[in-house]
Amino acid sequence: MRIEQNYSLAEHNTFHLPVKTRWFMEYATEEELGRILRDEYFQECFSLHIGGGSNLLFINDFNGIVLHSCIKGITCVRETDSEVFLRVGAAEVWDEVVDYAVERGWGGIENLSLIPGETGAAAVQNIGAYGVEIKDVIESVEAYNQLTFEKRVFSREECAYGYRDSFFKDEQHDPYIVTYVTLRLAKQPAYVLTYGQLRARLGDEPVTLSRVRKAVIAIRKEKLPDPAVLGNAGSFFKNPVISTAQYEELKRRYPEMPAYVLSEQEVKVPAGWLIEACGFKGKQHGPVGVYEKQALVLVNLGDATGHEIALVAESIRAAVDDRFGIELMPEVKYVS
Numbered sequence: 001m002r003i004e005q006n007y008s009l010a011e012h013n014t015f016h017l018p019v020k021t022r023w024f025m026e027y028a029t030e031e032e033l034g035r036i037l038r039d040e041y042f043q044e045c046f047s048l049h050i051g052g053g054s055n056l057l058f059i060n061d062f063n064g065i066v067l068h069s070c071i072k073g074i075t076c077v078r079e080t081d082s083e084v085f086l087r088v089g090a091a092e093v094w095d096e097v098v099d100y101a102v103e104r105g106w107g108g109i110e111n112l113s114l115i116p117g118e119t120g121a122a123a124v125q126n127i128g129a130y131g132v133e134i135k136d137v138i139e140s141v142e143a144y145n146q147l148t149f150e151k152r153v154f155s156r157e158e159c160a161y162g163y164r165d166s167f168f169k170d171e172q173h174d175p176y177i178v179t180y181v182t183l184r185l186a187k188q189p190a191y192v193l194t195y196g197q198l199r200a201r202l203g204d205e206p207v208t209l210s211r212v213r214k215a216v217i218a219i220r221k222e223k224l225p226d227p228a229v230l231g232n233a234g235s236f237f238k239n240p241v242i243s244t245a246q247y248e249e250l251k252r253r254y255p256e257m258p259a260y261v262l263s264e265q266e267v268k269v270p271a272g273w274l275i276e277a278c279g280f281k282g283k284q285h286g287p288v289g290v291y292e293k294q295a296l297v298l299v300n301l302g303d304a305t306g307h308e309i310a311l312v313a314e315s316i317r318a319a320v321d322d323r324f325g326i327e328l329m330p331e332v333k334y335v336s
C-alpha cells in the first residue's frame, strides 16, 4: 500500500491540472482495499476513487482521500469453442487490454482502441466509440461495497448500463469500488462497421482485428488531441437525446442538423455540431481552447485552472440552450 500526503494529482488527470489531494492512497490487492475501507479515519473523510483521471475536472484541491487501484492482471478464466472470458484487474490500462485481445485474435473491443483510462473506470463509465460500448462485452463486474465492505459480483444486467451510465454512477445506491472486470470476447469476431468513417478507412482490404484497431487509432489521432501533449478529457459533454418532435421543429430552422435515430420518439444529436454552430470551434478563451478539429473537446492550452475550464463549459452550455433549447450535460465528472 502506498500513502502520500499533500500529493499532486497533475499526473492523475488528463487535463493536467496541478491540483493536490490531502491524501493519496494506492492499494495493490482486494485485501489492502478492505483494510482502507474499514479504517475509521478513511470513513470520516471525503473520498474519491480515480482511474486514469481521463474523465475528471478538478475545480479545487481535494480536501480528502483520493484512492487509486494498482490491481493488475489479465487472466483467461474460461474458454468455449467460440468465446474466451478474460478477467481483468481494474488498474489495467484499457488500451493495453484491447491490444492484448487483438493480438490473440479475440474480438469485441477493437473499436474501443486508444480510449484513455483504466479498465475499472471504463466499466463504470460504459465507454463507447464507433458503434460499440464496453457493456456489449461485459460478462460480470466484481466490486466492493464501500459501506458494508462486502464483495458483490454484478452480472451485466445488474450493472444497469446506459449511454455513458451504469449502476456504479448512480448516487442513489451505496458506493461501490470495482476491482475486476470479466470480458466475454469472440474467437470468430463479428465486426461492427456501422460508423461510416471506419468503413471508409478500411477500404476494400479484408477486415481483420488488427486492421480495425489501426483504423480506429488513425481516426482518433486525426480528430482527438493526445492528452499527453494537450490536456483534455475527450468529449466534455454527452450527446444530448431529444424528442423526435423537437428535432423535426429544429430541422425546419437548421436543415443540416445531424441526428441518430434512437427510437420513434427519440433522437441523439451530436453535441459537437451544436457547439460548432454556436461559433465556439477552434476559439481560445484565455488558457482554455475548444479543439479546432472536434468542438466537443475542451483543451488546457497550458496553465488553465479547473474553474476556468468550467466557465468556458458554462458559456457553451448557455449558448447551446439559448439557440437550440437543448441542455448539454457534462460527460466529465466535476470534483470540487
Ligand code: EPU
Binding pocket: 128, 129, 130, 131, 223, 233, 234, 235, 236, 237, 238, 239, 258, 270, 271, 272, 273, 274, 276, 281, 293, 294, 295, 296, 331
Ligand atoms: N460534429 C460537428 N462538429 C464538430 C464535431 C462533430 O459538426 O466539431 C458532428 C459531425 O456531424 C460528426 C458528428 O458530429 O459527424 C459526430 O462526431 P464524431 O464522430 O467525432 O463523434 P461524437 O458524437 O462527437 C462520440 C463519442 C466519442 C466517440 C465518438 C466515435 C460522446 C459524448 N462522444 O463523439 O467518445 O469517440 O462518438 O464513436 O458520445 C468520449 O466519450 O470521450 C469520446 C471521445
